[in-house]
Amino acid sequence: MNVMAKKEKRHWADLAGENVIREQGDKKEYCCASGITPSGTIHIGNFREIITTDLVVKALENKGKKVRFIYSWDDFDRFRKVPKNIPESFEEHIGMNLSDVPDPLKKEKSYALSFEKEMEDSIKDLGMDIEFIRQSEMYKKCVYAKDIKKALNEKDKAIPILNKYRKEPLPNDWMPLVVYCESCKKDSTNVLSYDGDYKVSYECECGFSNEVDFRKTGIVKLNWRLDWPMRQFFEKVDFEPAGKDHYAAGGSRPTTNQIIEAIWKREKVTDLIYEWIGIKGGKQFSSSAGNVTNVTDVLEVYEPEVVRFLFAGTRPKTEFGISFDLDVIKIYEDFDRLEAKYYAKEGDEKDKRTYELSCVNVPKKKPERIGFRHLTMLVQIYEGDVKKVSKDKLIQKRAGCAKNWLEKYAPDDFKFKIHEKVSKEVLKLLNGKQKESLKELIKVLDKKLDEQGLFNEFYEICEKFEIKNTEFFKGAYLALIGKEKGPRLASFILAIGKDKVKKLLKEIK
Template identity: 60%
Template sequence: MAEKFFWADAIAEKIIKERGKKKEYVCASGITPSGTIHIGNFREIITTDLVVKALENKGKKVKFIYSWDDYDRFRKVPKNVSEKYEKYIGMPLSEIPSPFGKGSYASYFEKELENQLKKVGINPYYIYQNERNKKCQYASLIKIALDNREKIMKILNKYRKEPLNKNWQPISIYCEKCKKDFTKILQINNYEIEYECGCGFKDKFDFRKKGIISVKWRIDWPMRWKYEKVDFEPGGIDHSVYGGSYTTSKEIIKEIYKAEAPIYVFYDWVKIKGGKEFSSSTGNVTTIQDVLDIYEPEIARYLFVGTKPKTGFQISFDNDVIKIYEDYDKLEEKYYSKKADSREKRIYELCQIKLNKKKPNKESFRHLISLVQIGKLENLNKKSKERALKVKNWLKKYAGEDMKFKVQNKITSKLTAKEKLALIELKERLRKKKYSEEDLFNEFYKICEKVDIKNTEFFDAAYRVLINKKKGPRLAALILNIGQNKIIKLLEKIK
């Protein structure tokens, strides 16, 4: 369905209209770094990025914040992390050692994603919630939540089957001794909290001075909207259902923090086709890096830019990759020949990390599939060489068998008398002149006519001899890519 406007521009307009004139607009996104961040979460990040860019294109100043919820508790050991990490359950993610090398558990997964985002041209302002919490930056807002505990419970209970326990609190405490949150609040007196831990430790502290509080998600979210004055934030479908965390956060920010909830859009899931299974519980997740191994950064963006957030889609790792490269190249061609309509123009521009003045000169992915396998890359320009690397990765990990071949240097296939005659005729003609692809293609039919062999039989024999397969890339192109001389040498071996 053709849309007149690009979706991110429509959201930007809505933000300006509903939030009013502001010196600076704040767009937010974030996640708990509980393990490797999968490509599905990238949809949230790029949705925000595109809205940020749309606002900027309208001349607005925008702050893009990405919140690492790394003071959240460690809930579950992912499959790609040692089982020994069981002992850290209940501790803040920022206080656990990294499973792979130096630093903390949280920072390991944070840096992993931050590095990947750089490659696709996304550079938000990162907020590490463990730092803010440890510095007690939310103390006054936490106080408001504690003072309004009953009101908050009433809001949350509206959407719950089982009401919250009467002793429920909007926060939990990390024990100062064992660092875990298996604690019980005994008493709250103004800013002073008395707690007792399962480890036996018992203490009193002032939460303006000691940052050992973790605010529960449904209160934490609206609290930070208030703190950051967030104007826009997308959310996954799980947060977006009626009675989900967006519903309650919207009520809490209004009733408790006396502010308006940001403009919100929900994004649907991304599925993976022909790649790894998509599951965070197995630790075997598809990451942005997996996508970047086979897609150029602009095309990785293109996968997301062209689809509205609320529409689900799939990222292909199988032979569809060729088609996606072709679609993108077509869009690029249209853009530089000024044939793109306004929406296509917008999509192309938002895919770019740095917009080139001239159309980038690159070989097609399909052509490179042959060149890579023939090993003929020396004459390629820099951009095509970069694309060839993606092709190599793709051939190695995901390409269908029909796309793979190996140029032969011996005749291994049995040939009929007619097939031999036709291929020898081909050899003779290749000796006589240098062909263009079109001329060579026409020559095949002349050969078939002369030898009186069916076209299909001729092609079949040629593929068998050249690459030991029944099918392959366009034959004329294949021969020219391999080089006429090499083909002559191979065909000389026909006895």
């Protein structure tokens, strides 16, 4: 076996973890980073960055490494535009930093915090141990003063790197600094002078001007082209993934990689590019369109392990859609199959690691499961009461997902309600052969039969009454739920309960 073929059998997160060790050196402890500007609801597309980082964190931990996982809320960035699901009146806050804009829901201290908390709460069940860093706090506390000074004094090393990708070169007096006005809080300011140390003077469009010492007054922020490498240096980051948009020619990641080497004299942070994800069968998501699918929406339909499985089981460079349509059933089936293989010690190394990385905690023995498709049936038989489906908490949780899926996304032909009575309309629809064969079914139901046994009996009945299978099934579904199709009949009848089914069928005259 050659090396390449052997490599492909490994899990991508393990390979990424090994790449971090190779590039950053073999150390006891690593820092993995991720982050985003909370400019609105954090949608599921942004979640790929967090989970991708987490999977590499887990891979490093699996190698016995200690890992610090930091997530940066870039909430000292400016409020650029009002998302569609936010009142238009927020226009007046454009130009302020996101931590100074008020919360549209009036619950949290700021606009940024509102969306940050929403996301932090939503991922609690996903088994990620994250240290959140709010950049507004860091900058306002002047934590970066020393490195801001370094960046300003060595900006000449960054300018040629940035100019490589620019049509119009940056001016020599380019000042990579954003100043938020102390009076109007906006960034409509001009830097008038910098003393080469810590003092900056500025004037604002609002008429205000001042000189500040940025060791004491936290109103300045580095231009993001320098901000990113500065913070990677500050936190001693070893690994940080980024979306493919950041990797375009002249994108912020390639320049960050070069600037950190030029100014801070360290190796670039280890990269990993991830692709977009989309939504299949649900609302389209986009921060600006207003219809946003976030982690909470996904967790309504998928168990935490299955959410992790979606990402652990897909290489970061593969674009995919999170399904809200019928594929939900298949995804659960894939997960259950992987789990069964794991506990049966079948499957290869990659299967094993995919399962382990999907679990929040790997259970000691194989958990009891009921397939998602079957649960959609049980949930409807018990009219949405998941506690009647099972006493097992895990099964109840999955049943809750099935219930949500039925309510929000399932196609109509998936939904049914079991009749209390066989209506006159239904009786009119049944032909003679259907009625006779269903009466025969009452007798059959007196026998002790398992699902397969009952299934076999259906065919015996059809033969005896010379009725087509499809006609027989149609008749049964009409009697039970008033529809021509339904869940697999044998398991359906057993799940409803033979007595209830017999009672219904006895009404057929």
